[in-house]
Amino acid sequence: MTGTRRGADTMTRHRAPAGYRSRERAHTAGSTCWVAATLVLATAAPAAAQTPPDSVRSDTVPLLLAPLAIAVERERSAPPPIGALTVDPKVLRRAQAPDAYRLLRQVAGLEVHDQGQGPGYASNVSMRGFTSDHSSDVLLVIDGVPVNLPAHGHVEGYADWNVLMPSSVSSLRVLHGNASPLYGDFALAGAVEVFTRADAESTEASVGGTSFGDVQGSFTTGRRAETNGLFFGLEGRRDEGWRNGAGFWLGNALARGWTQLGEGRLEGGLSLYQSDWDSPGFVSIPDFNAVQFDDAFDLSDGGRSRRAMAHARFSQPVANSAFIQAVGWALASDYSLFLHIPGHSHDGTPGSIQQSGEWDDRTGFGGQVEMGLATDNGDLVFGLTGRSDDVRYRHATTLAREVVNPEVGLDARHLAGAAYARWRFTPTARLGVDLGARLDVLKHESLSDFDPDAGWISATNSVFAPKLGMRYELSNRWSVSGTTARGFRSAVGIIGDPTREPYLAWSHELAMARRGEGWEAELTAFRVDVDNERVFDPITLRSSAAGGSTRQGLDLTAGLDLPRQIRADLGATWNHARMSGPYVDAHNDHPHDVFSPVTPAPAESPAFELHVPGLADWRGRLGISAPLTESIEALMRFEAVGPHVPIGEPSVQTQTYSIFDVGFSWATGHGGTLDVEVGNLFDVRHVELRSSGFVTPGAPRALRVQMSFDSLSF
Secondary structure, eight states: OOOOOOOTTHHHHTSOOTTOOOOOOOOOHHHHHHHHHHTTTOOSSOOOOSBOTTOOOOSSSTTTOOOOOOOSSOOBOOOOSSOEEEEOHHHHHHOOOSSHHHHHHHHHOOEEEOOOSOTTSOOEEEBTTBOOGGGTTEEEEETTEEOSBSSOSSSTTBOOGGGOOGGGEEEEEEEESSOOTTOOTTOSSEEEEEEEOSOOSSEEEEEEEETTSOEEEEEEEEEEOSSEEEEEEEEEEEEOOSSTTOOEEEEEEEEEEEEEETTEEEEEEEEEEEEEEEOOOOEEHHHHHTTOOOOOSOTTOEEEEEEEEEEEEEEEEETTTEEEEEEEEEEEEEEEEEEEEEEEOTTSSEEEEEEEEEEEEEEEEEEEEEEEEEETTEEEEEEEEEEEEEEEEEEEEEETTEEEEEEEEEEEEEEEEEEEEEEEEOSSSSEEEEEEEEEEEEEEEEEETTOGGGOOEEEEEEEEEEEEEEEEESSSSEEEEEEEEEEEEOOTTTTTOTTOOOEEEEEEEEEEEEOSSSEEEEEEEEEEEEEEEEEEETTTTEEEEEEEEEEEEEEEEEEEEEGGGEEEEEEEEEEEEEEOSOOEESOTTOTTOOSOOOOOOOTTSOGGGSBOTTOOSEEEEEEEEEESSSSEEEEEEEEEEOOOOOBTOTTOOOOOEEEEEEEEEEEEETTEEEEEEEESTTOOOOEEEEETTEEEEOOOOEEEEEEEEEEEOO
16 A cells, blocks of 8 residues: 655645744843843753763762763763663664654654654653653753644654654663653653764664665765764655555654864764655544544645754863753754544534645754762762753645645743753762752743733743652672652643643662572552643644643563573553543633643543553563574564543443564574564554544554664775
């Protein structure tokens, strides 16, 4: 099945909608002073310094704390004593996955609910009991640049993970929860921090495809010297899609480099991303049950997304036990999105649909400055971060991508600054303490095209977030750890109503871990209490307030070395997430009327009896790798996903499903590797996402093949 492509009028359809007047978005003198005061020396997105990613020393503080490394190499923060997963970059580059979200599902075990509407229509990454609409509750940071977009009209914190280019990754780590003082907004459920390669010793390439006619390829090269280095990478994909009207293409380019300046190190880079996609639309429940997936609502559905990100970082050792580093970044992005939004009749059943058009154009910049000091039994870190974003958002009813009725036109400004501190120390030989705190100040401003006489609406919120973590080594292999931390996230719809209070959450974790030869395991109990929450429906684009919620559960990860060099990795998560506050309309007080309201839950179904929607009750996964010969390795991956209550359907639960993938990896010699995989081997029909009576169906069985070369010569 191939996707239907649009004709020569594609560029015309992306033009700015008529009826919206342009506006000069100059900051006032007061705002300029506010930014200058907030961004003292440069500020936002930690690329903090402590431990070099490829050489972790353990001689400073035995057993407990990864020490502060005073070095000129690129550094990253040591995680607090919480669940943290570091992914081998080689595993990441070889993984066979149709998009960046399912790539992280495979290699990092993240729960992903695919939206299935094209690469720019961000999917949901769920962690620690959070549905994370369009990945908004999970912070993605690449080379210190935050990917999540503030003051966003679709959903606050919108994050398109397709800007991640796997072939460029040098390190990737997943932090569960909000216990790290280095991250603030959008790290409510956790953070994924990625560093890309600043140089390369060889030229690498890969090419692959699927049984649906999809093709992809990557090329990287560079050089490495004693005092400097360069890296350049390209990556492209062209998917036909397994559903009618589901084709897309995307491309990523990255240029990076570093040089030694005296005892310091300067590095930086520029990344470019663009995608263009068709959207097949959502499938009604009757059509899903009848296995009718190919009738797209409208072949004019789709979109385009572009982003350019630049960053620079300088680190300098000070004396023998301290360092200072500064990071600066800037981005420019725009996207246009056209999608038929399902409607509902008066009795609540699925009904009429209409095409919705969205446009987002923005520029942003920010940075971070940090100082650290190594002590005899730990280290101290102090930092300032901040960012400024200038946004133009429009929303309209459209027909074949032409504006029929302009509905929302907003200019918005997002200004944020934070100060944080962290002290890691060992009061006894076996006890490690991680004590931190963070103070965030956020200012939002909004101006509507449709009510210009009202002027700019402005509001400022401050959040103080203490962080405490402890780890006690019971023996050389067994340890117990725990954290208590406060976190926050800016509210959905704040682009039009800056007075909305941010989500506030207290998170608690208690874990028992075992490390050693033969096997390792970690069992974590977690609980998160959230206030001021709002639930966003990604299908109908409607939002409502949940008031409060409680998310708690258990998370298990384990690895086992078996005979014949067989390796088994497993994980399981159980979630018990419930509403704990009144379920009311979120938008009656909205001054700019950005979103349509939803009907409150009836009195006989109080909110505290409702599940947190969109989150699976449980999930399990198992991966096995088994060498068959010296050059061939067999791979198996099994995933089982429990039921969840869809958004907008509090009395419904989806069915449990399981997916089984098999494949092999063959080292062909001379740096070549052939990877073959059959995804969804048993062709299980399953629901990736269900909301308000419509679903995104999961992908059927597919053959994926990739040939990669670690070292090429010309």
